[in-house]
Structures are given as C-alpha cells and as structure tokens.
C-alpha cells in the first residue's frame with residue numbers, strides 16, 4: 001500500500017490531521033471528533049476559543065491559578081480527568097471491565113493541539129450516545145434513564161470517583177456495545193480543590209456526590225417540566 005493509502009486507513013499515533021475527522025459535538029471548552037474508520041474512539045481537543053498562544057488557558061484573572069497548575073495551561077482539564085481515570089483503573093488492574101466513566105486511551109498531537117483519545121460511548125445503532133439533556137429535550141427520558149443515573153452515583157460512591165462539574169450534558173445513555181444499558185460519565189471527573197480534599201476523604205466525597213445527584217435531579221425536574229415530561233411519575237428522584 002502506498003504511503004497515502006496507509007495514512008487514510010491507519011490511525012497514526014504520530015500526528016492526526018483533524019480535517020479528516022468529523023466534529024461530532026462540543027461542550028463549553030472542548031471539541032469532540034469522530035471518524036467512521038475508528039468507531040471505538042473519539043478525540044477531544046481544547047477549543048481554540050479556550051486556549052491562547054502557547055497552550056495557555058484564557059482566564060480573566062491570573063491570580064486565580066496556582067503556579068503549579070499553570071504549567072499545564074489549557075490542558076489542565078486533561079490532567080484532572082487522567083488522574084481520576086488512573087485512580088479508577090488501578091482498582092481493576094488485569095480485568096476486562098466496563099467503567100462508569102469513559103476510558104482514556106491516550107494522547108495524540110493533532111492539527112488542533114493535543115488530543116485526548118477516549119472511548120467513544122455509543123448507542124445501539126452505532127451513533128454517538130445521547131446526553132441525558134438531549135433525551136429530556138426530545139422527550140425520550142424515561143424511568144430506566146433515571147435508574148441508570150442513580151446507579152452511576154451508587155458506583156461512584158463505591159469506587160470513590162471524584163466529580164467537579166455536574167450537568168446533564170456530561171452523562172450519556174449507552175445502550176450499545178453488548179452490555180446492559182447504562183449511564184456513562186464523559187466529562188467533569190476529577191478534583192477542583194487544590195489540596196485534593198475529595199480524593200482524600202471518602203466521607204466528604206460521598207456528601208458531595210449526594211449533593212451532585214440532587215442537583216442533577218433538580219435539573220431533570222426543571223428541563224423535564226419545560227419539555228412536557230411527566231416528571232412526578234419518575235421513581236427515585238431525591239427532590
């Protein structure tokens with residue numbers, strides 16, 4: 001095969017030109033790319049609007065950030081997630097295991113800065129798994145989705161997963177991949193506190209997770225009512 005053909009077929013870990021990938025979604029700070037040739041992964045990059053020259057983070061006040069963290073610049077979000085993933089992964093060393101958070105496969109240099117290669121969470125039909133927010137907006141949110149979210153939080157408590165950002169756009173509904181349908185967290189893991197309070201204390205973390213769960217329930221309530229879903233018939237809401 002010629003060099004050209006190879007680069008089309010293969011996932012070169014040296015450099016990825018994202019012009020060959022499709023922008024599949026985005027959040028406030030990151031872009032998510034997919035490629036049909038590689039259905040198991042997505043690549044996450046920091047949006048150009050969220051980083052300045054040299055990979056620095058665009059912030060209003062420089063005082064807000066500790067020197068230790070400044071060296072990671074706009075990639076700080078990757079570091080937090082990676083730490084959380086390492087902590088979780090070590091608990092299952094040697095096992096083949098589905099995790100409640102998307103698996104991190106590695107990092108690659110791309111045409112749009114460093115990209116994090118992550119497990120692509122998918123639906124049964126192969127499309128990208130919908131977020132809980134989208135299920136609500138499309139009036140497809142049902143009891144099993146709430147059960148899945150509550151199950152996620154039980155797992156998170158048991159496994160001491162630290163979360164720092166909770167909104168319904170960070171949780172997706174996965175009914176593909178041959179396992180039981182479940183809710184997977186694709187963003188917002190890791191510790192915001194510089195001393196690592198929640199990573200250190202299981203008790204504090206459980207309190208925080210409970211608060212986050214209640215906050216998500218309130219969001220389900222609010223968006224659900226706006227979308228015309230009969231929220232009061234859902235069993236297992238903490239609010």
Ligand SMILES: Nc1ncnc2c1ncn2[C@@H]1O[C@H](COP(=O)(O)OP(=O)(O)O)[C@@H](O)[C@H]1O
Pocket residue numbers: 024025026027028029030031032042044102118119120121122128129130131169170172186187
């Ligand atoms: N691993 C993944 N599998 C499937 N969809 C994902 C994955 N990661 C992100 N997404 C989709 O992309 C959107 C934005 O990703 P996210 O990581 O939340 O970006 P941000 O950090 O900017 O909030 C999510 O709301 C979700 O719809």
Ligand SMILES: [Mg+2]
Pocket residue numbers: 027028169170187188
């Ligand atoms: Mg997000």
